[in-house]
Amino acid sequence: MRFLCLHGRGTNSNILESQLAPLSSRFSAQHSFDFLDAECPCPGAPGVAGIYPAPYLSWYKRGSPEEVQSAHDYLISAIEEDGPYDGVIAFSEGAALAASLLLCDQSELSEARFKIAILFNCVVPLVPVADLGQPLEEIVAGHVDSYHDLLFSNSQSAVEQTACLDQAFAFSPEGLRKISIPTIHVIGEKDPFAPSSEVVVNLCEQDLTQVLRHAxxxxxxxxAALLDQCAEIIETAIILSGI
Structure with missing residues (x-):
């Protein structure tokens, strides 16, 4: 299988490749991995700047529908140029982008661009068209402060942050065609964005979804034990799905 790998906000493709190596080394040799860089410069993620070199990148700056659409277009171009890919492996904001694209394909009754999606610590996927979703703060409710930290630079004022947040729309689990390919969700129970990951689980067809929660x-x-468990779940899902 060929996997496209999407990094989180404030990192880059090389960082994700390094972070994913302990897991990808446990996969069978028939799998290959392509790592894609986002386009938007941003501050380094917490704990990254002192360990990994720049650039630090994000898939969108403020999460407005226009920016999300641009990120979709960029991802689609990469898939068309370098694909096809059998699956996507993605972390945090990269996982949200992958889920967002799959949800848009589903809403348009288009064929999914991947056959399996493996999403680590996914934040809420944002929509490129406002009428497909709801305001972000309605989806994440009391979780909004963490989204300020995730989406916006600390240099922005609270007023600027709120104005940016008002532009962001998220998919609602209600009344939406759900992701209909096999998905695996790996969620850290101490992750401040764990509620977001649970929202994404509910955006997927439940009989095709597996969830691995860890401490x-x-x-x-x-x-090591968690890596072994994760690799086993992924390999089994690939076999059972007939990919």
Whole structure:
């Protein structure tokens, strides 16, 4: 299988490749991985700047529908140029972008661009067209402060942050065609965005969805036993889905 791999906000493709290596090394040799860089410069994610070199990138700056559409277009171009890909492996904001594209394909009754999606610590997927979703703060309710930290630079004022947040719309689990390919969701129970990951689980067809919850935070698995469990779930899902 060929996997397209999408990094989180404030990192880059090289960082994700390094972070994913303990897991990808457990996969069978028949799998290959392509790592794509986002286009938007941004501050480094917490704990990244002192360990990994720049650039630090994000898939969109403020999460407005126009920016999300631009990120979709960029991802689609990469898939058309370098694909096709059998699956997507994505972390945090990259996972949200992958889910957003799959949800848009589903709403348009288009064929899914991937056959399986593996989403780590997904934040809420934003919509490129406002009438497909609801205001972000309605979806995440009391979780909004964390989204300020995720989506916006600390240099912005509270007024600017609120104005930006008002532009962002998220998919609602209600009344929406759900992602209908096999999905695996890996969620850290100490992750401040864990409620967002649970929203994304509900945006997927439940009989095609597997969830692995662990005791970690907003990070890729690093404990050997968890890595083994994660690799086994992924390989089994690939076999059972007939990919």
């Amino acid at each position: 970690g935070g907003h990070e890729l698995p690093s404990v």
